[in-house]
Amino acid sequence: xxxxxxxxxxxxxxxxxxxxxxxxxxxxxxxxxxxxxxxxxxxxxxxxxxxxxxxxxxxxxxxxxxxxxxxxxxxxxxxxxxxxxxxxxxxxxxxxxxxxxxxxxxxxxxxxxxxxxxxxxxxxxxxxxxxxxxxxxxxxxxxxxxxxxxxxxxxxxxxxxxxxxxxxxxxxxxxxxxxxxxxxxxxxxxxxxxxxxxxxxxxxxxxxxxxxxxxxxxxxxxxxxxxxxxxxxxxxxxxxxxxxxxxxxxxxxxxxxxxxxxxxxxxxxxxxxxxxxxxxxxxxxxxxxxxxxxxxxxxxxxxxxxxxxxxxxxxxxxxxxxxxxxxxxxxxxxxxxxxxxxxxxxxxxxxxxxxxxxxxxxxxxxxxxxxxxxxxxxxxxxxxxxxxxxxxxxxxxxxxxxxxxxxxxxxxxxxxxxxxxxxxxxxxxxxxxxxxxxxxxxxxxxxxxxxxxxxxxxxxxxxxx
Amino acid sequence: xxxxxxxxxxxxxxxxxxxxxxxxxxxxxxxxxxxxxxxxxxxxxxxxxxxxxxxxxxxxxxxxxxxxxxxxxxxxxxxxxxxxxxxxxxxxxxxxxxxxxxxxxxxxxxxxxxxxxxxxxxxxxxxxxxxxxxxxxxxxxxxxxxxxxxxxxxxxxxxxxxxxxxxxxxxxxxxxxxxxxxxxxxxxxxxxxxxxxxxxxxxxxxxxxxxxxxxxxxxxxxxxxxxxxxxxxxxxxxxxxxxxxxxxxxxxxxxxxxxxxxxxxxxxxxxxxxxxxxxxxxxxxxxxxxxxxxxxxxxxxxxxxxxxxxxxxxxxxxxxxxxxxxxxxxxxxxxxxxxxxxxxxxxxxxxxxxxxxxxxxxxxxxxxxxxxxxxxxxxxxxxxxxxxxxxxxxxxxxxxxxxxxxxxxxxxxxxxxxxxxxxxxxxxxxxxxxxxxxxxxxxxxxxxxxxxxxxxxxxxxxxxx
Numbered sequence: 001x002x003x004x005x006x007x008x009x010x011x012x013x014x015x016x017x018x019x020x021x022x023x024x025x026x027x028x029x030x031x032x033x034x035x036x037x038x039x040x041x042x043x044x045x046x047x048x049x050x051x052x053x054x055x056x057x058x059x060x061x062x063x064x065x066x067x068x069x070x071x072x073x074x075x076x077x078x079x080x081x082x083x084x085x086x087x088x089x090x091x092x093x094x095x096x097x098x099x100x101x102x103x104x105x106x107x108x109x110x111x112x113x114x115x116x117x118x119x120x121x122x123x124x125x126x127x128x129x130x131x132x133x134x135x136x137x138x139x140x141x142x143x144x145x146x147x148x149x150x151x152x153x154x155x156x157x158x159x160x161x162x163x164x165x166x167x168x169x170x171x172x173x174x175x176x177x178x179x180x181x182x183x184x185x186x187x188x189x190x191x192x193x194x195x196x197x198x199x200x201x202x203x204x205x206x207x208x209x210x211x212x213x214x215x216x217x218x219x220x221x222x223x224x225x226x227x228x229x230x231x232x233x234x235x236x237x238x239x240x241x242x243x244x245x246x247x248x249x250x251x252x253x254x255x256x257x258x259x260x261x262x263x264x265x266x267x268x269x270x271x272x273x274x275x276x277x278x279x280x281x282x283x284x285x286x287x288x289x290x291x292x293x294x295x296x297x298x299x300x301x302x303x304x305x306x307x308x309x310x311x312x313x314x315x316x317x318x319x320x321x322x323x324x325x326x327x328x329x330x331x332x333x334x335x336x337x338x339x340x341x342x343x344x345x346x347x348x349x350x351x352x353x354x355x356x357x358x359x360x361x362x363x364x365x366x367x368x369x370x371x372x373x374x375x376x377x378x379x380x381x382x383x384x385x386x387x388x389x390x391x392x393x394x395x396x397x398x399x400x401x402x403x404x405x406x407x408x409x410x411x412x413x414x415x416x417x418x419x420x421x422x423x424x425x426x427x428x429x430x431x432x433x434x435x436x437x438x439x440x441x442x443x444x445x446x447x448x449x450x451x452x453x454x455x456x457x458x459x460x461x462x463x464x465x
Numbered sequence: 466x467x468x469x470x471x472x473x474x475x476x477x478x479x480x481x482x483x484x485x486x487x488x489x490x491x492x493x494x495x496x497x498x499x500x501x502x503x504x505x506x507x508x509x510x511x512x513x514x515x516x517x518x519x520x521x522x523x524x525x526x527x528x529x530x531x532x533x534x535x536x537x538x539x540x541x542x543x544x545x546x547x548x549x550x551x552x553x554x555x556x557x558x559x560x561x562x563x564x565x566x567x568x569x570x571x572x573x574x575x576x577x578x579x580x581x582x583x584x585x586x587x588x589x590x591x592x593x594x595x596x597x598x599x600x601x602x603x604x605x606x607x608x609x610x611x612x613x614x615x616x617x618x619x620x621x622x623x624x625x626x627x628x629x630x631x632x633x634x635x636x637x638x639x640x641x642x643x644x645x646x647x648x649x650x651x652x653x654x655x656x657x658x659x660x661x662x663x664x665x666x667x668x669x670x671x672x673x674x675x676x677x678x679x680x681x682x683x684x685x686x687x688x689x690x691x692x693x694x695x696x697x698x699x700x701x702x703x704x705x706x707x708x709x710x711x712x713x714x715x716x717x718x719x720x721x722x723x724x725x726x727x728x729x730x731x732x733x734x735x736x737x738x739x740x741x742x743x744x745x746x747x748x749x750x751x752x753x754x755x756x757x758x759x760x761x762x763x764x765x766x767x768x769x770x771x772x773x774x775x776x777x778x779x780x781x782x783x784x785x786x787x788x789x790x791x792x793x794x795x796x797x798x799x800x801x802x803x804x805x806x807x808x809x810x811x812x813x814x815x816x817x818x819x820x821x822x823x824x825x826x827x828x829x830x831x832x833x834x835x836x837x838x839x840x841x842x843x844x845x846x847x848x849x850x851x852x853x854x855x856x857x858x859x860x861x862x863x864x865x866x867x868x869x870x871x872x873x874x875x876x877x878x879x880x881x882x883x884x885x886x887x888x889x890x891x892x893x894x895x896x897x898x899x900x901x902x903x904x905x906x907x908x909x910x911x912x913x914x915x916x917x918x919x920x921x922x923x924x925x926x927x928x929x930x
Contacts, residue, residue, distance in 0.1 A: 433906065
């Protein structure tokens, strides 16, 4: 193939796969994030080896071609959206677990390994890979690292960064470097592993990941508590904290989310309360912790599931999938702000006021243990007026989250979609430092331009289209 | 005062304190690390405000004066050693806890706050600051962040990086930036907070730190187990892991360390075994976990302390201070390598062979939960021959740790002392990338030159003097 004047990319051997068929280009034009500026790639490339990735990057460097790395394409911020004149570099066929060392409690994986597959491989050893984004059954570890993905278990087990020990990375010029260490601790040099984690493919192509595994808990207990209103449920979050219990999972669902689940699954959750708090404790203290949690939540007036309730566990599974239940005629945008825990109640009250003022619908789920909220705004029809109202609500939700000491993205990343809000959170000097850090790794600006940090790519339009 | 031609540094208001008295310069010439190249600073400066730090950095930038930031000076890698023509910037008078928010479970501190003081302030709220370097009673949070300090509780609670949420940093040119977020999670932009953490004062002067606090455990159980030999004690570490118990503390002490403790404290530890494993479990599952640990260790032939033993707790306190028991006529160097857990036994056997071959003495303590070892090599007389043998043993201990998949520093940092080994762990391209990252933040190379990464400072001599 030849996608740029002068040079042609001809992958050799097993890395041969380069696709330019129109249906392939269309299929890989976007991830699951809102599309601001639709563009199709010049080609989609599937290397199956580090060498193949190096070959692609050398070609891209020589031709000045932008490269958009992509795992499973499950991101929701547009970090893997194609940009004009780019190639999409798919890493999902580099999907081998290279090593799983139960004594050292580590695994070394290629970037395309599916999160759930690593967990399946670790489980017989009594181990797990802790970071569990809602997409864990379909998303890749490489994508998880690129976005520093969170998940449900973060409050106790940390985010992706906290499980990544070492990386191998192909830089823009095709050179291969190693960062980090196989040991749990290590402070030699700067934390380049942390710098690459969450950099959304803008600094290098991650081709190998060494992760720390954790112990599969000996016991898991799940508590479901329905509350008459959201503020009381949110007070439950703080009360559990005040009882010094650190749950593995602490999810908060508002009434509209219960409605949506009822609509999809034929359940009757909403008849039982206007907010639901789902808490999982795990480990040797799971029973004792669950006992404290039940007592605390009942004391606040919650309707608390009985010990060993099977329904509570099922509700957690429902919750894991509660963002994928839109109907075809809705237009909706999910948000990912985080606020300090004590601001949860106030922030959700503000969201409700915004929804009313801008005449958009709202539902909210939150990883309440770490103050990370996923409000979803939606409108029934996608006419221009409705989209403008939606946009206005989104903008306001960001401004208010920041005013409460929050951040615009707890775990989904900036990608392309949230770039317009980043300057509200980070001052110009800090953005400029990041641009200069990127230039160290990618002087030609070919790695995922226009993502993660402003500059180095196409201009960022004002809102979703 | 005027320390460089052209400009004079005259701190105004409460930040007035600049000292040039010879005894002050001598007292601040070195931290507790081995001195390779003794130098005294031109002056020692104690700002008490962010503004004061900015004033110092603007002056230093204008005059091209090197700045060595310093907390309590308790580092053991020479990260705060003065270098030729530098000033030492002491941050220990910026020691206010600016905020402690129990609901949000965070604290905001100035860099000079003593680790133990933050813990004392957090305890009434049922909270703790988890990172606990052995120096926690005397070291500053700023110094802990600068080195990404570890400690005893890391295996369960993580290192300093895992508790740092946000920073305020004065850059080389005197400008002030913010990184990170007050929330537990946040992925906006690159992880500059992680980049500054562990950068040993070479990228900026940290003037404010927002940390996540953790719950004070409702229960703590301590188990002491004496073993007939080191390999069996180390096997105990893996057996506890295989039983899927995650202790808060898991310390391994060899026979020579027990001898040293006996000599200092008049105890009889060595008569009870040739290796000691100290394990602390905590939280709601502490009793259950301690029961499993006791059973596992007894099964391996350990002499295990009884439930509720007061001695076990005292031994943990002794261990916290087991590196400071040198006699005056010894010359010793403590190491800080980390190896994968499964390599602990083999590595210690190698250390013993090295000690014999180079005719130096050896004792070993390890944060065994994360494979971080502190072998101490020592010789009785500090003549040239003895020092050369000590150096040779040190060099070999590093080479072997790396060959086993380890790192040259688990938690103390590179500082000045370990620079000579860094190129064995990290390839030239990776070192060059780090130099270029440093240049982004400190283009003039005035921030702690010759520390943390090679280049940008005085040449590094071959060994300790």
